[in-house]
Amino acid sequence: MDELTPVLQRFSIEVVEASRLVSRDIIAFCMSAVIQPLLSRLEAFDVRFKCYAPMPTETNFEALKVSAGNEFELLVVLEHLAAIKTFNDLAETNPSLACYGQVLVQECSGLSLDDLCTANTAGQHKVLSAAKVREHFAQTVAKAATITAFQDATVQVRFKGW
Structure with missing residues (x-):
């Protein structure tokens, strides 16, 4: 040993x-x-x-x-998205959903979020969709990558869905 x-x-x-x-x-x-x-x-x-x-x-x-x-x-x-959302506990409206929450969209400084939202389970509010945010973020990164000059690197942007 x-x-x-x-x-x-x-x-x-x-x-x-x-x-x-x-x-x-x-x-x-x-x-x-x-x-x-x-x-x-x-x-x-x-x-x-x-x-x-x-x-x-x-x-x-x-x-x-x-x-x-x-x-x-x-x-x-994501600075601007973090500033325009709040967390709502769904247990307030439905006790069977006590362990879940949704991010409710608040109107803020003219930023449209409709393409990043879905209706919540009760259909009363728009909620921020994590899947839509990831997809739109990946598309935005891909667009930015096409015009960005990178030092000694080749960059490919791929979106992996969850």
């Missing part, structure tokens, strides 16, 4: 730590050369999707999932 410890330590340093550094470099490049320029153009196509994403730091690298396909997930904050 004593012979195994130095071998495992060497493996950890030479393989595991080295691959972490490569992954961090790849993520940092993607954020600075692709994600940030792309997100900065979205508002020009659809003001509702003005957004920002944090630059990677030591504290949020753990939250980014790196896969073998060179893909990673990142949380995008």
